[in-house]
Structures are given as C-alpha cells and as structure tokens.
Amino acid sequence: MKAEDRILSLLEIAKERGVLQSEIVRKLNLSKSTVSEILSALEERKAVVRTEVSPKSYRVWLTKYYPQPIEGVLRIGILKASEYARVVSAGSKVDAIFRVYRNGIEATKDLVQGSIDLVASPLITQIFFGVLMKNIKIIRAVAMNGSGVAYSNGRDFGCSEFSTMERILRKFMKAKGISQRIRFFSSPEEMIAEFPNLYGVAIWEPYLSMLEPAEYFDSVIGDFVCCSLAVNEEFLQVNNDLFEKFLAEYERSKPEDGVEYLSELIGFSKDLIARSLSSYEFEVSFEELKKDIDELRFGGIEEILCFY
Secondary structure (H helix, E strand, C coil): CCHHHHHHHHHHHHHHHCEEHHHHHHHHCCCHHHHHHHHHHHHHCCCEEEEEEECCEEEEEEHHHCCCCCCCCCEEEEECCHHHHHHHHHHHHCCCEEEEECCHHHHHHHHHHCCCCEEEEEHHHHHHHHHHHCCEEEEEEEEEECEEEEECCCCCEEEECCCHHHHHHHHHHHHHCCCCCEEEECCHHHHHHCHHHCCEEEEECCHHHHCCCEEECHHHHCCCEEEEEEEEHHHHHHHHHHHHHHHHHHHHCCHHHHHHHHHHHHCCCHHHHHHHHHHEECCCCHHHHHHHHHHHHHCCHHHHCCCC
16 A cells, blocks of 8 residues: 555544644654655645644644634535435535535534534534534525335334434324334434334435335425535634535535435435435425424423423
8 A cells, every 4th residue: 555545544544633743654654754745745635634733743634524624625514315416516516525424413513513614414403503502504404305204014213313303203103193112323224224123214315215115204294394504603714705605506506416426425326316306395495494493492392391
C-alpha cells in the first residue's frame, strides 16, 4: 500500500479524533519529510485539514471528519433513503462531501457538533437537538410520507428510536387498535435481519418496497413530514455564499436527477430507488412543515399532564 493510502487509512480509523502528525510518522514508520510532503498535497486537494495545536505540533483530520466548518467545503449527512435524491443532486452540483449514516440520531448529533454542515434527517430528531443545542436551523422539509409497515409472522414491531418512524408508528398503532410492543434497532439492516421474528417493521423507502406485504402510513393516518434539512449556524457564518448556492441548486433539482448518484452512495439499485420515489410527496410547503412542528410542540399535551 502506498504511503498516501496508509495515511488516509489511519485518518479514517481516527475519524473525529484526528491524529497528531508526529503520530503518523511513528505509527506508519515514515520519515517526517515524507509525511509532511504527502499532507501538503492532500491539503491542496482539500482531502485533509491540518491544525496547529502547539508550536510545531499539528493534528490532522480527513476533511469529512474535521469538527468545524471549513471555508469552501460543504459536508452533507444523509441516511439510506430514497427521499434524499434531490439533496444528493443539489450537493453534487456544489462538490459537496457526503456521509451516509445508520440512523438520524448519529447524523443529527454530528450536525450540532460541527463535523457535518448540513443534514437530511428526521424532523422530530432535528427539533429536539435544535431546541437542546440551539446551534442549528431547520431550513426545508425534504418530503412527506414514503414509509409504512411491512408485516411478518413474529412478535413486536421493529422501529428506529427517537425518529419520525417511531412517532408515526405509534399514531398508526393507535388508529388500527394494535398493541404490540416496539423494539428499537440502530440501523434498518439490523431490523431487516430480525424481520422474520417480528410482527412487523416500521421502515422507509426503498426498504419498504423490498418487503411484502406492506401498508403505507399515510393511507391510515394521512400525510406527514418525514425528514427535513437542517444547517449548522457556524457553517453559515463561514460559508454563507456556498450555502446559498446549494439552496439554489436544491430548488432547481428534481428527485429523478439524483437517482444515479444516490444509488452509488447508499447501495441500492437505480431501478428500486426510482420506483420508490412515487411513495413520497416532494413539494412540501412551509405551512405543512409548521403544522407538523406545531403538533410536536402542542398537540395532545393535555393528554399527558397529570399533577398529583
């Protein structure tokens, strides 16, 4: 393996921790001059970020893991879902760096911590992180609907925790008079692996199209916002022009424009992604987004108030 590949591999393992430049020299048994030359070339390509932590001592990160905004760089986090086709299409036009996450909690946590600049993740997750940390802004609804229940023959529902899926599943169960317990999974792949042993799974596209028999949530409880776009406020201070450029591309984009690139990112076939797009409503007004937010803030609060 070439020295550059070995350095990149070491930085990938370190992720948000980064690695001291002196550690790279020691751990990979490379000369100081070789490491310095390679890092300089990687910096020029914006593949790494190097920061002085003390006189003549530097810490190095892969650009996608650097825990602060980087001038001229947009890093976007997404989950494995078809609804992000427009996000991917717009991001590709501004040379964004994409990171694919297992669940919305991990993705949104990285947004508030600054190692991701823009995230497409569940609205409910963004609201709670935003209220708690007060350093992100929700800027758009990505889509409505696009999820439901696939049934099996076991017990309990499978679901992702602290997510739109959990919120909508509970409404769905109440509407249908279902009382199964909910088991939480950290990724859709783990949920699907357990699928034969579950009563059903609450899951989004394109996973839902892979599982039968299935029932869409919106056919039972009506339309709902599934995911939204949120941006880190510090990124806006550093890269407002880049952000505006991304938004302009987003407004011009169509879901079908991003199918091929999304297929490469999340590992589903282009045909499956393209078919599953019809399950979503992509033109979501601010009023629809606000209605969902108002329901989360106030809807049904009287039902849970009980002073003893």
